[in-house]
Structure formats: structure tokens, C-alpha cells
Amino acid sequence: MFGVNGGELIILLVVVALVVGPERLPHYAEQLGKWARNLRGYVQDARQRVDDEMGDTGVDWEALDPRRYDPRRIVREALLDDPPVPTAPSGPAATPEPGPASSDATTPYDDEAT
Numbered sequence: 001m002f003g004v005n006g007g008e009l010i011i012l013l014v015v016v017a018l019v020v021g022p023e024r025l026p027h028y029a030e031q032l033g034k035w036a037r038n039l040r041g042y043v044q045d046a047r048q049r050v051d052d053e054m055g056d057t058g059v060d061w062e063a064l065d066p067r068r069y070d071p072r073r074i075v076r077e078a079l080l081d082d083p084p085v086p087t088a089p090s091g092p093a094a095t096p097e098p099g100p101a102s103s104d105a106t107t108p109y110d111d112e113a114t
Contacts, residue, residue, distance in 0.1 A: 047061075
């Protein structure tokens with residue numbers, strides 16, 4: 001929040017309390033509460049208006065949550081996903097026949113490389 005950590009915020013609140021004084025502090029706290037309630041009302045009204053205008057389709061507010069698009073979480077989930085494991089067909093055709101290796105088989109390394 002504006003590059004202010006918890007300790008700095010507490011110091012700022014103490015300084016504001018000292019500057020404003022104990023006589024005016026309750027009035028300012030009440031005014032801040034009114035602003036917060038008004039802001040909450042505006043947000044709820046805007047959300048209701050969007051829902052009304054969208055009709056039956058509605059809006060999936062969880063899908064629009066910006067925390068859902070955290071790049072670190074997306075990369076973590078992509079790296080933790082296991083690739084699908086290929087399944088071998090079952091039955092008599094699935095058993096390999098003994099004999100010499102086919103010419104299509106490739107070695108996992110180069111014999112001539114040093």
C-alpha cells in the first residue's frame with residue numbers, strides 16, 4: 001500500500017493522532033467511517049447495475065478476480081502439472097515379440113561422440 005510497511009504505518013498513525021489531537025480525532029474517525037461506508041455502497045451499486053444490465057447471463061466475479069492471474073501461481077501450477085502418461089494397448093498384439101531390435105530403434109546417445 002503506497003510502499004508503506006506495517007511499522008511505518010503505525011508510526012504514521014501515531015503522528016496523525018498527535019497532530020490531530022484527542023479532541024478532533026473522534027470526529028475524523030467518524031468521517032473516515034462514513035467515507036468507507038459510502039465507498040462500499042458505490043461499489044455495491046455499480047456491481048448491481050452491471051448484474052442488471054447483463055441480464056440472465058450474469059457476471060462471474062470470481063473469474064474477474066485479479067489475484068487469480070498472479071504470474072507466480074500460473075507458472076507454479078504449470079510446472080507442477082504432470083504430463084499425461086501414455087497407456088499401452090492391452091491384448092495379444094501389445095506383447096513385444098522377442099528377436100533382433102528393429103531398425104527404427106534409436107539410441108539415446110551418439111556412439112561416435114566423445
